[in-house]
Amino acid sequence: MNTTDPTPSAPFTSADYAARMRRAVAEATRAGLDGLLVMPGPELVWLTGYRPTAITERLTVLVLAADHEPTLVVPALERPDAEGATAAPGLMIVDWADGEDPFARAGALIRADATLGISDSAWAMHLLGLQDAVPGTSYLSLTQSLPMLRAVKDAAELARLEAAGAAADATYEQILGVRFAGRRETEVAADLARLLREFGHEQVDFTVVGSGPNGANPHHEAGERTIEVGDAVVLDFGGLMHGYGSDTSRTVCVGEPRPEIRDVHEIVRLAQQAGVDAVQPGVACQEIDRAARAVISDAGYGDRFIHRTGHGIGTTTHEPPYMIEGEEQPLVPGMCFSVEPGIYLAGRFGVRIEDIVTVTDTGARRFNNTERDLRIVE
Structure with missing residues (x-):
């Protein structure tokens, strides 16, 4: 018989997600990074509450930087799911349609000479596409650049x-x-x-x-x-x-x-x-x-x-x-x-x-x- 309580003590709030994104940007700045690129995986869920229903070749990326609002780039067909799952105030959602260049859409948010932290789970084809779209950028894995980002729990x-x-x-x-x-x-x-x-x-x-x-x-x-x-x-x-x-x-x-x-x-x-x-x-x-x-x-x-x-x-x-x-x-x-x-x-x-x-x-x-x-x- 189930003797444990399956209900968590309190749901995460929009303020929780906003605070986490601010913290991530602040820690990235202290680490000498110009921003973060967060792909589907544990970091994206932790930062926004959004977990794509299917991980496909279509680019989904959260772009975090000190000089602009947090922006989630998603395939147009997945925008309704993203809007329904994310509640962080100030989070912008930008979509791209099949046939468009998703890397150009995401690249518009990235400075040409930026050094960025990127999710360990990023697909090689996505990283290479971003490098082509924004020449001069360099990338470090999040485990390498911000290993303690999620280490201290609230x-x-x-x-x-x-x-x-x-x-x-x-x-x-x-x-x-x-x-x-x-x-x-x-x-x-x-x-x-x-x-x-x-x-x-x-x-x-x-x-x-x-x-x-x-x-x-x-x-x-x-x-x-x-x-x-x-x-x-x-x-x-x-x-x-x-x-x-x-x-x-x-x-x-x-x-x-x-x-x-x-x-x-x-x-x-x-x-x-x-x-x-x-x-x-x-x-x-x-x-x-x-x-x-x-x-x-x-x-x-x-x-x-x-x-x-x-x-x-x-x-x-x-x-x-x-x-x-x-x-x-x-x-x-x-x-x-x-x-x-x-x-x-x-x-x-x-x-x-x-x-x-x-x-x-x-x-x-x-x-x-x-x-x-x-x-x-x-």
């Missing part, structure tokens, strides 16, 4: 992430009662997807079920392997709820675990706790990775922890900031990211434990609160 965004985390927790509690032994990984993955939707997710992005030796592959997709008694099983699942992401991992054991599985699981549990405990405003992202990694290295498994400790989450399930060595970006209250250390023993089993946390004024608050001790399933 209260309404935090409420959505918290609700998504609670729905993922409810999914985990329910999956513990499902039979594992004798079933294929794909069958358990289907149960996870069904439960995520029952608890309010509109989109399921991944349902990793890594049993036995498959658990030693961090990105294993659920396969046709039959789960056996004695297997450690890595469960990693999430998606979007109210447009914001969930992502949690727990490792369970089918029947009584052998001592090695218990020992490795406890090391990972302590590493995950160390990573969460390291979260403080002003601390560099890499310190979260160092804290978790030190526990695993001290236990003799340093070479078996083969990925970063965490990634940001918001309107996508993977986004900046990243908890990885070399990332010196300081943590700021409102940032949200995963803390997910793991140990992977090739050909045998793996263990990963993951929570989403947000930075507060005094430390970290978890959005995932299910038990982290090793749970036994049938």
Whole structure:
């Protein structure tokens, strides 16, 4: 039964979108950019509320710059949808018809020598078309030029992430009662997807079920392997709820675990706790990775922890900031990211434990609160 509230605390308002566009322009200016070109994808939704019903070869681009009003360039046949979905005051909509040159229409809004940030999701044909239309322009990806644009969440965004985390927790509690032994990984993955939707997710992005030796592959997709008694099983699942992401991992054991599985699981549990405990405003992202990694290295498994400790989450399930060595970006209250250390023993089993946390004024608050001790399933 669905025990979570599928209704977000408050809808985003036209003032929210207007403030985000102003913030984007201000941050672009501070970064030395002359403007931003935002294509269909998470940034466009975050800035305007508009998500095109179909991503096609037809150019759609939001042009943001300090010297003119925000302007959304859309195909004429999609203008009614754009007008109905966008509510930001001051947003102009310019359309172009099939047979016209969309790049000339968008290029009229761009200065000839401009340096622009552009969505990572931009099609190459659109970027090349803009370069031809406005010679002398140069472009940087948004991840490269403004990696922290969406990193700090406001209260309404935090409420959505918290609700998504609670729905993922409810999914985990329910999956513990499902039979594992004798079933294929794909069958358990289907149960996870069904439960995520029952608890309010509109989109399921991944349902990793890594049993036995498959658990030693961090990105294993659920396969046709039959789960056996004695297997450690890595469960990693999430998606979007109210447009914001969930992502949690727990490792369970089918029947009584052998001592090695218990020992490795406890090391990972302590590493995950160390990573969460390291979260403080002003601390560099890499310190979260160092804290978790030190526990695993001290236990003799340093070479078996083969990925970063965490990634940001918001309107996508993977986004900046990243908890990885070399990332010196300081943590700021409102940032949200995963803390997910793991140990992977090739050909045998793996263990990963993951929570989403947000930075507060005094430390970290978890959005995932299910038990982290090793749970036994049938």
